[in-house]
Amino acid sequence: MSFIHPLADVAEASIGEGTKVWQFVVILKGATIGRDCNICAQTLIEGDVVVGDRVTVKSGVQLWDGTRIEDDVFIGPNVTLTNDPYPRSKEYPERFSGVIIKRNASIGANATLLPGIEIGENAMVGAGAVVTKHVPRGAVVAGNPAKILRYVEGAQGNAKVENMQNHLNDTTRHDTTRHDTTRHDTTRHDTTRHDTTD
């Protein structure tokens, strides 16, 4: 059974066994969150978002439409994800370019990930980084714009033989097709609360 704190505002979303959702979290209708996750206080998760198992989302994070988070990811406090490369008020793209974070990657506090960025498996993003390009698997990146500092020991795998320069120069971003161009607002769509017991 999942635990939803009574002060959280959770719409009709799929929330896995053992996941904890803390105070002042807002989860919009349609979001999918896996098992044994920890969704810390004051986070916002929009409806077209998929979060895997055993994911930690620290406080002050928003997961916007189009975001895909794989298993065992850590998202530090106040990390900013984005999904619209050229935002204008009241103008909505046909599809949002959500951030993709692959298995076991970690994002340091207050990092900013630009739209459509993919963070590779096991990668580590430093605190305060501004990530403007895809991050290869196992890379440790930091700075603004983020650059590769080194690779996580043992996690490099075939990434070692990839042409890093090409990787970093690859400006193609992943677009996550949005099935519905209506933006979700942050009001409550559904008053059904999930069980608040553990």
Ligand SMILES: CC(C)(COP(=O)(O)OP(=O)(O)OC[C@H]1O[C@@H](n2cnc3c(N)ncnc32)[C@H](O)[C@@H]1OP(=O)(O)O)[C@@H](O)C(=O)NCCC(=O)NCCS
């Ligand atoms: C990116 C990180 C993993 C690198 O750790 P590391 O490999 O041990 O790196 P080091 O401390 O040896 O630093 C290596 C160099 O990178 C620089 N550096 C390290 N982290 C940096 C960061 N976040 N931004 C900019 N530069 C950074 C250091 O100043 C150092 O530069 P120098 O060689 O010119 O002296 C770590 O610094 C970090 O930011 N961790 C995330 C912490 C966090 O946000 N936790 C959230 C949960 S509380």
